[in-house]
Amino acid sequence: xxxxxxxxxxxxxxxxxxxxxxxxSYVWSLxxxxxxxxxxxxxxxxxxxxxxxxxxxxxxxxxxxxxxxxSSCHMPEHAFSDPRHPSVGVTGAKIRRRPPPLAxxxxxxxxxxxxxxxxxxxxxxxxxxxxxxxxxxxxxxxxASVVDRFEHDATYRQLFRxxxxxxxxxxxxxxIIKALSAYQRALVSYTTPYERFxxxxxxxxxxxxxxxxxxxxxxxxxxCATCHAGATFGPLAQKLLPGAAPVVYANAGLYDLDGKGAxxxxxxGLLESSARPEDMGRFRAPGLRDVAKRAPYMHDxxxxxxxxxxxRYAAGAPTLAAADRFSPLKDxxxxxxxxxxxxxxxxIAFLRALNDDAFAADQRHGSxxx
Numbered sequence: 001x002x003x004x005x006x007x008x009x010x011x012x013x014x015x016x017x018x019x020x021x022x023x024x025s026y027v028w029s030l031x032x033x034x035x036x037x038x039x040x041x042x043x044x045x046x047x048x049x050x051x052x053x054x055x056x057x058x059x060x061x062x063x064x065x066x067x068x069x070x071s072s073c074h075m076p077e078h079a080f081s082d083p084r085h086p087s088v089g090v091t092g093a094k095i096r097r098r099p100p101p102l103a104x105x106x107x108x109x110x111x112x113x114x115x116x117x118x119x120x121x122x123x124x125x126x127x128x129x130x131x132x133x134x135x136x137x138x139x140x141x142x143x144a145s146v147v148d149r150f151e152h153d154a155t156y157r158q159l160f161r162x163x164x165x166x167x168x169x170x171x172x173x174x175x176i177i178k179a180l181s182a183y184q185r186a187l188v189s190y191t192t193p194y195e196r197f198x199x200x201x202x203x204x205x206x207x208x209x210x211x212x213x214x215x216x217x218x219x220x221x222x223x224c225a226t227c228h229a230g231a232t233f234g235p236l237a238q239k240l241l242p243g244a245a246p247v248v249y250a251n252a253g254l255y256d257l258d259g260k261g262a263x264x265x266x267x268x269g270l271l272e273s274s275a276r277p278e279d280m281g282r283f284r285a286p287g288l289r290d291v292a293k294r295a296p297y298m299h300d301x302x303x304x305x306x307x308x309x310x311x312r313y314a315a316g317a318p319t320l321a322a323a324d325r326f327s328p329l330k331d332x333x334x335x336x337x338x339x340x341x342x343x344x345x346x347x348i349a350f351l352r353a354l355n356d357d358a359f360a361a362d363q364r365h366g367s368x369x370x
Contacts, residue, residue, distance in 0.1 A: 078293055079289070091134075104188060113283045186364075192353060193355075197353075210350045213350025251280070251327065253319060254320050261281060267299075315336055
């Protein structure tokens with residue numbers, strides 16, 4: 001009798017887990033100062049969908065040849081970025097740009113280094129999955145075999161049924177992309193020492209050095225906040241977050257290959273999507289959350305450390321080729337400044353206070369295969 005009751009209870013639990021009601025529920029649990037990111041009407045959040053997306057994100061079976069995952073280049077322990085440069089795709093080809101970090105990615109108004117047209121996570125997911133030059137995940141040409149791997153896996157069949165009950169357990173790339181996007185929207189970070197100090201009222205959360213560094217960061221003399229403003233230090237949805245930074249595209253003056261500001265032919269910045277000559281070498285200014293965990297820096301990993309980045313901007317952003325040479329297309333906001341060694345240390349202390357160690361340690365964000 002007891003065994004029968006347990007079986008009935010287990011059956012009831014399984015029905016409730018797979019129910020459409022639970023499939024459409026998701027609790028953000030965010031602080032009062034931070035609203036949830038926008039969610040597309042055709043891809044509502046659910047616990048089941050986020051969990052499916054998490055598993056897909058860390059599973060090598062999602063790539064065409066089945067031996068790298070999204071997490072191969074977006075490592076949680078490195079702020080969902082990659083300490084290697086360049087990153088390497090599934091065929092061994094070098095990836096030309098640094099993998100962007102994913103904390104708070106759901107708030108962003110644009111989602112790539114240099115294509116203003118990519119504005120949703122669902123659109124962005126097509127690039128690593130299907131881009132052919134260079135190939136990253138190389139699902140293109142392998143779509144049927146990728147889907148087959150998940151349809152013949154009992155765990156995935158259940159996960160897909162729970163996340164998309166209306167599909168009855170069938171698998172397609174529309175569901176895969178929506179689940180990946182839901183998981184990434186759930187990667188919300190808000191417990192950096194700076195945020196605990198500035199928004200949470202924890203007066204001891206920020207060191208005296210970091211507080212001095214904050215003043216330097218927002219000082220017009222240095223101009224850091226010109227491109228990296230906002231409560232969460234990146235181009236976020238301003239309709240949701242008052243004071244959030246607008247999207248800024250800037251030429252950091254890294255290259256001048258022809259005396260006219262040319263960048264490498266394989267990586268010419270916003271010019272590639274806009275076709276405007278003045279956009280040569282312009283890239284989106286990245287957010288600075290977890291920046292101390294994300295070396296090397298710049299879109300192509302050409303600057304090794306925070307110290308080197310600050311020194312380069314203090315010098316007025318010379319080219320990488322010569323310290324006394326400046327690109328004619330360099331952004332006019334990069335004027336250079338004077339900073340002492342002690343001030344630089346304070347500025348770095350502030351930048352380190354933008355690390356969210358609690359977010360990084362949260363098991364809900366990590367691999368389910370551990």
